[in-house]
Amino acid sequence: MTIAVTKVRVEDKLYQNRYLVDSGRPHIIVRPHDKPSANLLALTYVCPAKCYELNDKGQVEITADGCMECGTCRILCEKGGDIEWNYPRGGFGVLFKFG
Amino acid sequence: MIEQFDAIVVGAGMSGNAAAYTLASQGLKVLQLERGEYPGSKNVQGAIMYANMLEKIIPDFRDDAPLERHLVEQRLWVMDDTSHTGIHYRSDDFNEAKPNRYTIIRAQFDKWFSRKVREAGATVLCETTATELVRDGNGKVIGVRTDRAGGVVFANVVVLAEGVSGLLGTRAGLREMPKPETVAIAVKEMHFLPEEVIGQRFGVKGDEGCVIEAVGTISRSMAGLGFLYTNKESISLGIGCLVSDFAATMESPSALLDAMKNHPSIRPLIAGSEVKEYAAHLIPEGGYRAIPQLFGDGWVIVGDAAQLNNAIHREGSNLAMTSGRVAAEAIIKVKSRNGPMTKANLALYKTMLDDSFVIKDLKKYKDMPALLHTNSSNFFDSYPRLMSHAAQTFMRVDGTPKIEKEKNTTAAFINARSRWGLVSDAVRLALAWR
Numbered sequence: 001m002t003i004a005v006t007k008v009r010v011e012d013k014l015y016q017n018r019y020l021v022d023s024g025r026p027h028i029i030v031r032p033h034d035k036p037s038a039n040l041l042a043l044t045y046v047c048p049a050k051c052y053e054l055n056d057k058g059q060v061e062i063t064a065d066g067c068m069e070c071g072t073c074r075i076l077c078e079k080g081g082d083i084e085w086n087y088p089r090g091g092f093g094v095l096f097k098f099g
Numbered sequence: 100m101i102e103q104f105d106a107i108v109v110g111a112g113m114s115g116n117a118a119a120y121t122l123a124s125q126g127l128k129v130l131q132l133e134r135g136e137y138p139g140s141k142n143v144q145g146a147i148m149y150a151n152m153l154e155k156i157i158p159d160f161r162d163d164a165p166l167e168r169h170l171v172e173q174r175l176w177v178m179d180d181t182s183h184t185g186i187h188y189r190s191d192d193f194n195e196a197k198p199n200r201y202t203i204i205r206a207q208f209d210k211w212f213s214r215k216v217r218e219a220g221a222t223v224l225c226e227t228t229a230t231e232l233v234r235d236g237n238g239k240v241i242g243v244r245t246d247r248a249g250g251v252v253f254a255n256v257v258v259l260a261e262g263v264s265g266l267l268g269t270r271a272g273l274r275e276m277p278k279p280e281t282v283a284i285a286v287k288e289m290h291f292l293p294e295e296v297i298g299q300r301f302g303v304k305g306d307e308g309c310v311i312e313a314v315g316t317i318s319r320s321m322a323g324l325g326f327l328y329t330n331k332e333s334i335s336l337g338i339g340c341l342v343s344d345f346a347a348t349m350e351s352p353s354a355l356l357d358a359m360k361n362h363p364s365i366r367p368l369i370a371g372s373e374v375k376e377y378a379a380h381l382i383p384e385g386g387y388r389a390i391p392q393l394f395g396d397g398w399v400i401v402g403d404a405a406q407l408n409n410a411i412h413r414e415g416s417n418l419a420m421t422s423g424r425v426a427a428e429a430i431i432k433v434k435s436r437n438g439p440m441t442k443a444n445l446a447l448y449k450t451m452l453d454d455s456f457v458i459k460d461l462k463k464y465k466d467m468p469a470l471l472h473t474n475s476s477n478f479f480d481s482y483p484r485l486m487s488h489a490a491q492t493f494m495r496v497d498g499t500p501k502i503e504k505e506k507n508t509t510a511a512f513i514n515a516r517s518r519w520g521l522v523s524d525a526v527r528l529a530l531a532w533r
Contacts, residue, residue, distance in 0.1 A: 010353045013288070013377035020136070038346075045349040046342070048286045048379035069141065070379040071264030072284045075277055075342050087134055087266060089246050091226030095140045098289045098333075098376050099205035 010050040014066040022092040026064045028073065029084040036060045040082040043073050068094050104130045104254040106430060107243050108221075109229045109267060111138035113416040114402025115260030116212040117156050117423030122258075123221035125431050130252055131221050132245060134228040139209030143287065143380035144416055145328055145335055147310065148203045152417035156424050157215060161197065165207040167330035168308025169198030172301075176364065178315035178325075179487040183364045194307065202308050202328045202335070232257065232271045232398070239441075240397030243267070256397055256430055256440040260423060263381045263403040274391035274400060279346055280472050281385030281406070283323065285339025286352040288360075290372035294332050300368050301329055311368075312413065315483035317359045319350055322475035324413070325359050327368065334369060336360065339382055344475060352379065382415065383408040387465035393452065394445040399426045407457055411464045418457045425451045466531040477524060481515050 028051075030040070040060050043052040049066045052073070062083075074085040087093070108119040111133035119131045135141040147170070153160050172189035193199065217223050233242040233251055242253035259268050263282060268274040292300075301309040313325040323340030338352075338359050345352065359365060383389065383406040390406050393399060401407070402419035409418060429448035430440070438444045452458050471478060489508045512521060 008353075008357055010351075013353060013374070016374060016376050017378075042346040042349055045351050046284070046345045048284060048352040050351075050353070068377075068379040069264075070284060071381050072342055072345075072379070074264055075279055075282055075381065076346055079276060087228050090134045090228040091136050093141075095136050096143060096206050096376065096378055098207075099139055099141075099143045099146075099209070099378060 010048075011066070014049060017066075017068070018095040018097060019065065020092050020095060021065050022088050025089065026062070027086045027088040027093070028062055028064045028067065030060055030062045031082060031084065033059060033082070037077070037080055037082055039076040039080060043076060046076070047073060102252065104128050104252065105434065106130075106256050106258060107132065107252060107254040108258040108260055109243060110260035110262055110265070110402075110404075111135070111209065111213055111216075111223065111225075112142050112260060112262060112402065112419065113209075113212075114404075114419035114423035115258070116209065116216050117420040118258045118260055118401060118427045119216045119221045119223075120156060120212070120219050121424050121427035122430060123216060123219035125427075126220070127431065127434065129221035130254065131216065131223045132227045132229050132243065132252075133213075133223065133225045135225060137210060137225055138213035138223070139206040142205045142209050143378045144205045145287070145326055145337065145413070146203050146205050146208075146416065147328060147413070148201050148208065149414065149417040150197065150199055150201065152420045156420060164211050165203065167202040167204060168303070168306050169193065170200045170202065170310055171303065171307045172309040174309070174311045176311060176313040176315070177483045177486055178313050178317050178362065178364065179484045180316055181363055182487045182491065183313065183315075184486050184490050202310075202330050204330060204333075229261070229267055232267050232273075234397075238396060240395070255434075256399065256445070258423070258426055258430075259398060259400045259404050260402050261404050263383050263406075265404045268391070268400055268404055273395060273398065274404070277381070277383060277385065277389070277406070279343035280341055281383065281389045281468065283339040283341050283382040283384045283410075284345060284352055284379060285337050285382055286356050286377070286379045287335055287337030288356065288374050288378075289376040290334045290336055290369045291332060291375055292334065292369070292372045296371075297329055297332070297334065303329065306331070313359075313365075314479060316480055317355070317362060318479050319348065319355065320476040320480040321345065321348060321350065322471045322479060326413075327365065333375075334372065336365075336369060341384060341472060341475075342381070343472070353377075382410070384410045384468055386410065386468045387458075387461040388468070390458075390461065393449050394442060396442045397440050399430070399445055399448050401426045407461070409460050409464070411467055412460070414460075421455060421457050422452060425455060425457075463533075464531065470527055470531045474524065474527075477516060477520075485512055485515055
């Protein structure tokens with residue numbers, strides 16, 4: 001591999017976006033668990049906004065503020081009950097300038 | 100007092116706007132719900148817009164629609180880590196009075212489309228998330244619950260134009276949730292550059308535009324596609340792969356995009372650009388076999404929510420617009436003969452859609468999604484590497500006799516995939532394409 005990959009932190013990418021955060025009312029909730037399922041664990045890599053992270057106890061936590069509402073986590077984890085998924089209330093969430 | 104509408108359209112994307120416009124312009128009382136601050140604020144697309152399908156809805160759209168560039172050149176690149184092998188098609192015929200394809204910026208385009216919907220007489224209610232379908236005792240859909248206080252609205256028919264990850268249809272059991280192997284997750288950045296710089300780098304002038312679509316090792320063995328679309332003063336650059344492949348490989352979509360931007364064939368095209376937005380969106384990839392039941396008592400499903408996307412030809416918004424228009428035309432026909440919006444009557448929508456390019460095209464490629472899903476490492480990694488190696492061997496002049504080069508190239512293909520594997524891939528691809 002000769003490609004020098006410049007790492008851009010996802011947080012810095014999200015900084016370009018416009019959001020109206022619904023404080024105290026997260027639209028996605030991770031259900032309490034001891035050990036994350038394979039799909040839930042995968043979200044710590046696959047979520048394009050890096051909303052999902054492992055805590056020191058090995059459990060997956062979500063901070064939904066930077067969510068782009070793509071639905072990837074819903075496709076992977078709603079059916080198995082790992083997460084509770086909703087859209088933000090009307091008007092809240094990501095507001096694309098270009099889309 | 101309960102307000103009753105002829106139709107409620109859920110969503111103000113391509114299919115929803117097409118449906119709402121068509122219904123309202125025929126005098127129906129239409130309510131359209133959109134959860135974004137303005138129509139377009141939640142919508143993401145590559146984005147290429149096909150004129151023909153919009154012309155059937157708004158014939159003179161070119162007078163005032165926000166269009167970026169009309170496309171005169173299309174490139175398809177097969178990439179390995181350091182090279183690309185390309186097919187380019189460019190024709191001055193595309194510089195016609197009424198061009199066939201344009202790049203657009205969805206937030207701007209959807210605002211324009213929504214203005215047309217309102218001018219046609221529909222009521223458009225933004226900042227309103229539809230949360231649930233309301234049914235009567237017989238299970239007929241009679242309205243929509245929203246997240247506004249006292250927010251239930253009623254209509255004779257509900258058009259579900261809520262997108263690939265819409266809540267209503269899946270919650271009501273009208274359609275299944277897409278499976279990880281039938282949706283792709285795509286990420287995209289908007290790279291801003293001066294108009295002249297884009298013109299120079301892509302060899303286009305004025306409003307002419309160029310498209311590059313790229314497959315190969317940039318998707319790291321996953322079934323996926325990268326793209327660069329030229330807008331007037333920006334380049335839409337993105338990559339998408341199947342969600343199931345991402346979950347299996349645990350690759351990060353944003354890292355994949357960064358690696359693609361650093362590819363030596365792509366880096367010079369975006370050098371010095373300013374990134375102003377990062378977006379992500381699911382793309383329905385299940386094709387014909389993933390299309391849900393399209394109609395029922397008091398409801399129809401259109402656009403991405405109905406998985407109407409032709410992944411092979413990268414056509415989505417035109418299928419969305421067409422399904423929205425056709426659904427509206429079916430509803431208008433049922434209403435004009437005073438028929439109730441029952442399942443039996445709304446079956447007309449499916450009959451009409453079956454007869455259009457939408458279903459005919461998806462049917463043609465019905466086996467393609469499964470083939471790419473199960474065979475992604477060959478199509479997106481082995482073959483691109485072999486192709487690049489063959490091209491380089493052919494072009495490098497190093498004193499090796501040509502006959503030896505040919506033998507080595509053939510041997511490389513057979514080593515990588517075996518004779519039987521090569522024939523079987525070719526046959527399966529041909530059958531799925533037929």
